[in-house]
Amino acid sequence: xxxxxxxxxxxxxxxxxxxxxxxxxxxxxxxxxxxxxxxxxxxxxxxxxxxxxxxxxxxxxxxxxxxxxxxxxxxxxxxxxxxxxxxxxxxxxxxxxxxxxxxxxxxxxxxxxxxxxxxxxxxxxxxxxxxxxxxxxxxxxxxxxxxxxxxxxx
Numbered sequence: 001x002x003x004x005x006x007x008x009x010x011x012x013x014x015x016x017x018x019x020x021x022x023x024x025x026x027x028x029x030x031x032x033x034x035x036x037x038x039x040x041x042x043x044x045x046x047x048x049x050x051x052x053x054x055x056x057x058x059x060x061x062x063x064x065x066x067x068x069x070x071x072x073x074x075x076x077x078x079x080x081x082x083x084x085x086x087x088x089x090x091x092x093x094x095x096x097x098x099x100x101x102x103x104x105x106x107x108x109x110x111x112x113x114x115x116x117x118x119x120x121x122x123x124x125x126x127x128x129x130x131x132x133x134x135x136x137x138x139x140x141x142x143x144x145x146x147x148x149x150x151x152x153x154x
Contacts, residue, residue, distance in 0.1 A: 053090050064077050070109070
Protein backbone atom coordinates (compact mmCIF):
# COMPACT_ATOMS: atom_id res chain seq x y z
CA UNK A 1 0.00 0.00 0.00
CA UNK A 2 1.90 3.00 -1.28
CA UNK A 3 -0.62 5.80 -1.37
CA UNK A 4 0.48 9.26 -0.29
CA UNK A 5 -3.05 10.20 0.76
CA UNK A 6 -3.08 7.61 3.57
CA UNK A 7 -1.96 8.69 7.06
CA UNK A 8 -0.90 6.09 9.60
CA UNK A 9 -2.46 6.33 13.05
CA UNK A 10 -2.58 4.05 16.04
CA UNK A 11 -6.19 3.26 15.20
CA UNK A 12 -7.79 3.32 11.75
CA UNK A 13 -6.15 4.62 8.60
CA UNK A 14 -7.18 8.15 7.67
CA UNK A 15 -7.55 8.87 3.96
CA UNK A 16 -8.48 11.89 1.90
CA UNK A 17 -10.22 9.76 -0.75
CA UNK A 18 -11.49 6.19 -0.99
CA UNK A 19 -9.43 4.40 -3.62
CA UNK A 20 -10.70 0.82 -3.69
CA UNK A 21 -7.56 -0.46 -5.39
CA UNK A 22 -5.43 0.61 -2.40
CA UNK A 23 -6.93 -2.07 -0.16
CA UNK A 24 -6.31 -5.83 -0.15
CA UNK A 25 -8.67 -8.28 -1.83
CA UNK A 26 -10.45 -10.96 0.16
CA UNK A 27 -10.87 -8.85 3.28
CA UNK A 28 -12.65 -5.92 4.89
CA UNK A 29 -10.75 -2.75 5.76
CA UNK A 30 -12.04 0.02 8.01
CA UNK A 31 -10.89 3.60 7.53
CA UNK A 32 -11.87 7.20 8.14
CA UNK A 33 -12.17 9.78 5.38
CA UNK A 34 -11.24 13.41 6.09
CA UNK A 35 -14.06 15.79 5.26
CA UNK A 36 -14.15 19.31 6.73
CA UNK A 37 -13.07 21.08 9.90
CA UNK A 38 -15.65 21.91 12.55
CA UNK A 39 -15.86 25.26 14.35
CA UNK A 40 -12.94 24.26 16.59
CA UNK A 41 -10.72 23.38 13.66
CA UNK A 42 -11.04 19.64 14.31
CA UNK A 43 -11.31 17.46 11.22
CA UNK A 44 -14.59 15.57 10.81
CA UNK A 45 -14.00 12.01 9.58
CA UNK A 46 -16.57 9.74 7.93
CA UNK A 47 -16.29 6.04 8.79
CA UNK A 48 -15.95 3.77 5.75
CA UNK A 49 -15.56 0.00 5.41
CA UNK A 50 -14.21 -1.35 2.12
CA UNK A 51 -14.88 -5.04 1.49
CA UNK A 52 -12.95 -6.18 -1.57
CA UNK A 53 -13.84 -9.53 -3.02
CA UNK A 54 -11.32 -12.04 -4.28
CA UNK A 55 -12.69 -11.66 -7.79
CA UNK A 56 -13.10 -8.42 -9.78
CA UNK A 57 -16.50 -6.83 -10.26
CA UNK A 58 -18.49 -3.65 -9.71
CA UNK A 59 -18.38 -1.51 -6.59
CA UNK A 60 -21.57 -1.20 -4.56
CA UNK A 61 -21.87 1.70 -2.15
CA UNK A 62 -24.19 1.26 0.83
CA UNK A 63 -24.86 4.40 2.88
CA UNK A 64 -26.92 5.29 5.94
CA UNK A 65 -27.61 8.24 8.22
CA UNK A 66 -27.49 11.03 5.65
CA UNK A 67 -29.96 12.41 8.19
CA UNK A 68 -28.24 12.24 11.56
CA UNK A 69 -31.33 10.97 13.38
CA UNK A 70 -32.12 8.13 10.94
CA UNK A 71 -30.37 5.26 12.66
CA UNK A 72 -31.96 2.07 11.28
CA UNK A 73 -29.59 1.85 8.32
CA UNK A 74 -26.51 1.84 10.56
CA UNK A 75 -27.46 -1.50 12.10
CA UNK A 76 -28.45 -2.88 8.71
CA UNK A 77 -25.04 -2.06 7.29
CA UNK A 78 -23.30 -3.81 10.17
CA UNK A 79 -25.58 -6.85 9.77
CA UNK A 80 -24.81 -6.93 6.03
CA UNK A 81 -21.08 -6.76 6.67
CA UNK A 82 -21.29 -9.52 9.30
CA UNK A 83 -22.87 -11.84 6.68
CA UNK A 84 -20.53 -10.89 3.84
CA UNK A 85 -17.63 -13.21 3.05
CA UNK A 86 -14.99 -11.25 1.11
CA UNK A 87 -13.35 -14.48 -0.03
CA UNK A 88 -16.55 -15.44 -1.89
CA UNK A 89 -17.37 -11.92 -3.12
CA UNK A 90 -16.98 -10.68 -6.69
CA UNK A 91 -16.45 -6.94 -6.71
CA UNK A 92 -16.39 -4.54 -3.78
CA UNK A 93 -18.80 -3.23 -1.18
CA UNK A 94 -18.05 0.21 0.24
CA UNK A 95 -20.14 0.76 3.36
CA UNK A 96 -20.69 4.17 4.93
CA UNK A 97 -22.69 3.64 8.14
CA UNK A 98 -22.91 7.36 8.96
CA UNK A 99 -22.81 9.93 6.15
CA UNK A 100 -23.86 12.93 8.26
CA UNK A 101 -21.42 12.66 11.15
CA UNK A 102 -22.16 16.13 12.64
CA UNK A 103 -25.91 15.47 12.63
CA UNK A 104 -25.43 11.99 14.06
CA UNK A 105 -23.26 13.27 16.92
CA UNK A 106 -25.88 15.91 17.74
CA UNK A 107 -28.74 13.40 17.27
CA UNK A 108 -30.33 15.75 14.73
CA UNK A 109 -31.56 15.31 11.20
CA UNK A 110 -29.68 18.22 9.67
CA UNK A 111 -26.03 19.12 9.28
CA UNK A 112 -24.48 21.47 11.85
CA UNK A 113 -25.35 24.55 9.74
CA UNK A 114 -29.04 23.46 9.79
CA UNK A 115 -29.06 22.29 6.16
CA UNK A 116 -30.44 18.98 4.87
CA UNK A 117 -27.55 17.13 3.18
CA UNK A 118 -30.02 15.07 1.18
CA UNK A 119 -31.42 18.23 -0.43
CA UNK A 120 -28.14 19.97 -1.31
CA UNK A 121 -26.34 17.16 -3.14
CA UNK A 122 -24.06 17.43 -5.08
CA UNK A 123 -22.96 20.39 -2.96
CA UNK A 124 -20.27 22.86 -3.97
CA UNK A 125 -16.51 22.90 -3.42
CA UNK A 126 -16.63 26.56 -2.35
CA UNK A 127 -20.02 26.78 -0.61
CA UNK A 128 -21.27 26.86 2.95
CA UNK A 129 -20.05 24.03 5.24
CA UNK A 130 -22.86 21.58 4.38
CA UNK A 131 -22.35 22.16 0.65
CA UNK A 132 -18.60 21.57 0.96
CA UNK A 133 -19.26 18.43 3.03
CA UNK A 134 -21.78 17.11 0.45
CA UNK A 135 -19.37 17.85 -2.40
CA UNK A 136 -16.50 16.10 -0.62
CA UNK A 137 -18.71 13.12 0.20
CA UNK A 138 -19.43 12.69 -3.50
CA UNK A 139 -15.86 13.31 -4.70
CA UNK A 140 -13.96 11.56 -1.90
CA UNK A 141 -16.23 8.59 -1.24
CA UNK A 142 -19.17 8.07 -3.61
CA UNK A 143 -17.07 8.65 -6.74
CA UNK A 144 -15.77 5.08 -6.45
CA UNK A 145 -19.31 3.56 -6.51
CA UNK A 146 -20.73 1.90 -9.61
CA UNK A 147 -24.05 1.47 -7.77
CA UNK A 148 -25.49 3.04 -4.63
CA UNK A 149 -28.05 1.84 -2.11
CA UNK A 150 -28.96 4.50 0.46
CA UNK A 151 -30.70 3.12 3.55
CA UNK A 152 -33.05 6.00 4.20
CA UNK A 153 -35.44 5.81 7.13
CA UNK A 154 -38.99 7.11 7.20
